[in-house]
Amino acid sequence: MTALVFDGMKLLDLAGPFEVFAEAARFGARYELEVRSSDGAAVRASTGMRVPVDGDVDSATDVGTALVVGGDALPTSPISAELTAAAAALSRRAARTASVCTGAFVLAGAGLLDGRRATTHWQHARLLAAAFPRVRVEPDAIFVQDGTIFTSAGVSAGIDLALALVERDHGEEIARSVAQSLVVFLQRPGGQSQFSPSLALPRPGTxxxxxxxxxxxxxxxxxxxxxxxxxxxxxxxxxxxxxxxxxxxxxxxxxxxxxxxxxxxxxxxxxxxxxxxxxxxxxxxxxxxxxxxxxxxxxxxxxxxxxxxxxxxxxxxxxxxxxxxxx
Structure with missing residues (x-):
């Protein structure tokens, strides 16, 4: 499991899934966790916390799962070519690729979501659909699988996705044990709509x-x-x-x-x-x-x-x- 991080990343997007995989190891699962940036330099999260890395993407081997985290600036600021290239390179080395929250914008910018179903944070689902019309956005989903690509909703939904991946890899019993240990839902009731303060109905132009x-x-x-x-x-x-x-x-x-x-x-x-x-x-x-x-x-x-x-x-x-x- 290799996570791609960058300056301004959401810390929970990394810590949440990694806690799930680390906890799964206590129940017999095997995951090797590492963190990489595009150039191998440490990054700073949105909290200001320094996040050390294990190296750059080019030196990654035996990736298994490539995990791209999100960040507040991704939906509204240009995404660097270095970041999208790193995501594409990491995905090529991986058996499956996943994103948390607005990390979907990085996958979309890298062309990895073209022709696929995907989701992201409910606040940014329409923007993702407008910016990347080849992506079939499902705004209410907690997470979406399309082939070997997984995308998840806002922030804590990375935990939901990680639990689903553990269940796919090692079965329901271990996934349930992890959920119980972390005091979270194994399968969260309902979709993202329940977390929106409103249904954000569109306003017509006519x-x-x-x-x-x-x-x-x-x-x-x-x-x-x-x-x-x-x-x-x-x-x-x-x-x-x-x-x-x-x-x-x-x-x-x-x-x-x-x-x-x-x-x-x-x-x-x-x-x-x-x-x-x-x-x-x-x-x-x-x-x-x-x-x-x-x-x-x-x-x-x-x-x-x-x-x-x-x-x-x-x-x-x-x-x-x-x-x-x-x-």
Missing amino acids: PVLRQVTDAVAADPAGDHSVTALASRAHVSPRHLSRLFRQELGSSPSKYVEGVRVDAAIRLLHAGQSVTACAQQVGIGSPETLRRMFLARVGVSPRAYQQRFRTTARDSATVLDDEDLVEP
């Missing part, structure tokens, strides 16, 4: 469509049937549906559903019950909100609220209708 989406955002619980929205925009329902598909890749009803779930997320953050959220955002029943939440966020509203409630809140849980719904 003025007539922007007028409609702004009205929906201003009053999620209002009457937003296709007929009502078309009347507001002074176009036919058919034409409005066509505009939604062309600009937003969605039907009007699915867009409204997304806005309502987004509004429910904010209310859950504020401590509202699932029943109250459903009523206030125009969804109606907690059962309907639960179905929408599972489809869009990957977890139920109650599970989401418990996962992201403030640490200052009392741990006691007040039951509401959503707790009575069978899974």
Whole structure:
């Protein structure tokens, strides 16, 4: 296992997976861990911590897995040719290649994701898709495998990916033992959407469509049937549906559903019950909100609220209708 590091790297992107592989060794797995930079010089992480390396990429042998970590600057700053060349060279020496978080931008810059499915941190998934149109980005995935290439979501998702690799290499029992020892999920429930503060719905460029989406955002619980929205925009329902598909890749009803779930997320953050959220955002029943939440966020509203409630809140849980719904 050889990790490629660089100045500005996220320390957890390296430490998280390496702790998984090191812990796996306690249960009988065999991994040799090393850290390399493009030129063999030590690097500084985003924390300012100095990270020593075992050498440069060109001297790496028996790589096994090439792991490219992420960094805050990768999505918004030019990636050096030296870094992408190092990633490509390390990948050629490896049986499989993986990235953590925004390390996917390095793999994409090296051409290693062309024609492949991939993921990255939810904040940067759209940017990855726009910057590298040959990459099929899956924004909600915790990690994605396409052939011998693995990409993972933001920061701690590198731990999820490392556990999956341990399971592939040495079986479920060892992977479960590692997860239990590190007190993490062997398989994290839900996707990345649950970690986003909102669904980050796209904003249209066409003025007539922007007028409609702004009205929906201003009053999620209002009457937003296709007929009502078309009347507001002074176009036919058919034409409005066509505009939604062309600009937003969605039907009007699915867009409204997304806005309502987004509004429910904010209310859950504020401590509202699932029943109250459903009523206030125009969804109606907690059962309907639960179905929408599972489809869009990957977890139920109650599970989401418990996962992201403030640490200052009392741990006691007040039951509401959503707790009575069978899974």
